[in-house]
Amino acid sequence: MTRRDSSPASVPESSPATTGSAPGKSGRLVAMDGLRFAAAAAVLLYHFTATSTATGYWGTDPAEAFPLLNEVTRYGWLGVELFFVISGFVIVLSADGRGVAGFVASRVGRLFPAYWACIVLTAGLQQVWSGGRQTTLTETLVNLTMVQDLFEVTGVQVVFWTLLVELKFYLLVLVVLALGPLTRNRVLAFATLWPLVGWAAQEFGAHWLADLLVPNYAPYFAVGMLLFLVYRDGFDLVTGVLLVGGLVLCVLRVLEAAGRASDLQGVPVNPVVTVLILLASVAAVWATTLRGRSAPPRRLAAVLGLVGGLTYPVYLVHTQFGYAVIDLLAHETTRMVALFAAGVLSLGLALAIHYGVERPTSAPLRRAVQAGLLRCSDMLRSRGLLPTWDSKEFDPQVTRGA
Template sequence: MPQTAPSSLDASHKLPAKQILGVDLLRFFASLIVMCFHLCFFVWAGGPGATARTAAKSSVQFPELRFFEFGSVGVQIFFVISGFIIAYSAHGSTAYDFLRGRFVRLVPAIWLIAPLSFAALLAVNAEPVSALIVKLVKSLLISPFGPWLDWVYWTLPIEIAFYGLVYLLLLLKRFRWLEGSIIFVGGVSTIFWLARRSWSFLTGEPLLNLPHERVMELMLICHGCFFAVGVLIWLLIFDRSTTWRWISLSFVTIGCVAQNGAFIGACIWLASVALLYMSAKFNYVFRDQKKALAVARTLGLTTYPLYLLHNAVGGALMGYLVRMGLDPYPALGLTLVAMVLAAACIAIAAEPIAQRVFRSIFDLFGGLVFARVWGRKGFSQT
C-alpha cells in the first residue's frame, strides 16, 4: 500500500521512555479480574485440575459470584497489552538489550514465587512430593508444555513465542517488518477462529479435534490476533495512522471477539482495548500528575507477581481460613486483600533485588552467544 509519510520504525533513536498511566491501571485491572475468576468462581466451579480448587482443599461455594467466570478475559487483555508494550519497548533497541530486558522482567518473579506456590501445595498435600518437584522444575524453566505448579503458567510460553518473533526481527535488523509480520500472524489467527466458530455454528460440532492445540498456541495461531491488536495500536499512535492499519486492526479485532465467544467477556475486552488506545493517545494529560503516576506505576508493577501468586497460594490460604472456621466470604475477602498486599511487597521489595541479580548473571554469561555477538553488532543491512 502506498505510504503517505515516512515510517519511523527503523529510526536509530529510541522513543522516549514514558509511563502510560492508563496502561498500568489496565494491567492491574486485568490481574484483578483473573484473580477473581480463579478465587471467586473457578475455586468451586473448576474441574479437578483447577489449581485454586486443589489448593483450597475445601468445598468453598460462591454461586452468587458466578459472574466472575468472565474474569478469564483478563488473560486476553494481557496479551493485547503485551503486544503494545513489547512494540513500544523494542523500538530502537538491540536484540541483545531486548532479550536481556525480557529475561530480567520475566524470570526473577518466577524464581521468587514458584517456590511459594510449591510450599503452599506441599502444605495441603495437593500431590505427591515427587510430582510437585517435577512441576516446580518445569515452572522455573518456563516449560512450554505442562503440567506446571500453577496453571497460570500456560500463558508465559505463549508470551515468549511472541517475544521470539520480535527478537528475530531485531536480530536481523528488520524491525520495520514488525507490521507485516504481526498482521500476518494476527490474520492467520483471525481466520482460524472465524472458521472454527462458523463450523461449530453450522454443524454444532467442533471444527477439528485438536490434540495438538498447545502447539498451535505456541505458534500464535490461537492468540496471535490479541498481540496484533496491541502492536497495531502502538503503530497507529506512535508511528502514523493509515487506512490500512485501521482495516487490519478491525479485522484482527473480529478474530479476538470470535475467540472470546461470550458477549459479556467480549464487551469487557473491547472496552479495555478502547481504554488502552485512549490512555496512550491522551497520556499527555497526566504528565504532571506525579502522585497519580507513582500510584499507577506501583499497581502496574504489582500485576505480574499477583498473576503468579494468587492461584495456588491464594487458594491454599482461603481453604485454610475456611477450615479454621471462618465463613467463606470473609475468608475470600481476606485472601484477595492478602494477595494484593503480598504481590505489592514482592514487586516493591524483593523483585528489584532479584532482577539485579539476574541481570548480573545474564551479563556475566552474555545471555546466549548469538544474542551477545549478533544482537549487539547486528547483521549487515546488505
C-alpha cells in the same frame, strides 16, 4: 493444546509480565499500569469466585457462594485476553530501538526473578498444605525453565501456562528483530501474517506450527502491536483497516472462548457481554496511549506505578496461596472475610517479591545476560560463524532499562 482447568480457552495468558516505556520524564505509561493491575484483579476474582476449581475449597459452587459477585466475575477470564493485547503493545514498544541481545536480556531480567521466587514460595506452601497442585521435586525443578508445558509437566501455579504463550510471542519478536529494526512495514507484516498463518495451520492440521503460533491468542497480540504503531507513527488508513480486521478475529476467538467458559463454569456466559468487554478493553488500552492527554497527578502516578509493579507477582502467586487461605478459612468465618484474606495474602506476597526480589535482582540479571550474549556474539563473529551485522541489529543499548 488445551487450556488449563481455570480458564475457558486454550493456553495461558499474559501474562501480564512487562511494563513499557513512554516518552517523557516518567518513562512509563502509568495509566496502562493501572489497566494491567485491573486485569490481574479480574483474573484473581475469577479464580476465587467463578471457576469450578474453587468449588472444592468453598465447599459449594461459586455461583451459589457469591450469587451477585459471580454475575460479574464469571467474565474475569477476559483479563487474560486484555493482558495479551497490552503485551502486544508493550513488548514491541520495549523491543523498538533495541537489538537482539538487548531484547533477550530485558525479558530474562523482567520475567525470571519473580517467577523463580514464586516457585520457591509455592514449593514451601505445598510442604504444609495438602491441597492444590502437588508436584514432585523433579517437576518443580522443570518448572524453573518456564517451559514445563513443553515436557507435559504440571505448572506449580495454575496461571503458568500463559507464560509459555508469552515466550512464543517473544520468540517471534526475536525473529523479526533479527531481520533488522522494527520498521512500520515489518510490524504491519508481523501483525497481519501471524494470526492468519496460525489460523491456517490450525485449520489444515499442521499441529506443530499451530502449537508454535498459538492461533487462539495471536489476534490479541496483533491488535496490541497495531495500537503500538498508531501510538508511535500515528493513525493511517492501512493500519486502521488492519486494526479492524484484527478486532474481527479477536471477536471470533472470544466468542468461541465464551462457549467454553459456559461449559467450564456451569453458568451462562453471555457472548454479547463478552464481546462488549473485549472491545471496551481494547479501547481502554488505546485510551492509555493517547498523546496530548494531561498527565495524572504525581500521587496518582506513583500509585499506578506501584500497582503496575505488583501486577506480575500478584498474577503469579494468587491461585495456590489464595486457594490455601480459602481452604483454611471458608468454614471458619464468612465467605467475604475468606475472600478478602486470600486477596490480601496475594498482595502481601506480591509486595515481598517486588521489593525483596525483583528490584534488587532484575537489573543485575539483565546486565549479566546482556554481557554474556555480547561475548558469545563476538566470539561467533570472530570465528566466522555469525554475520558481521551492524551493532544496532544485535547489540543492546547498554544503559536502557528493562
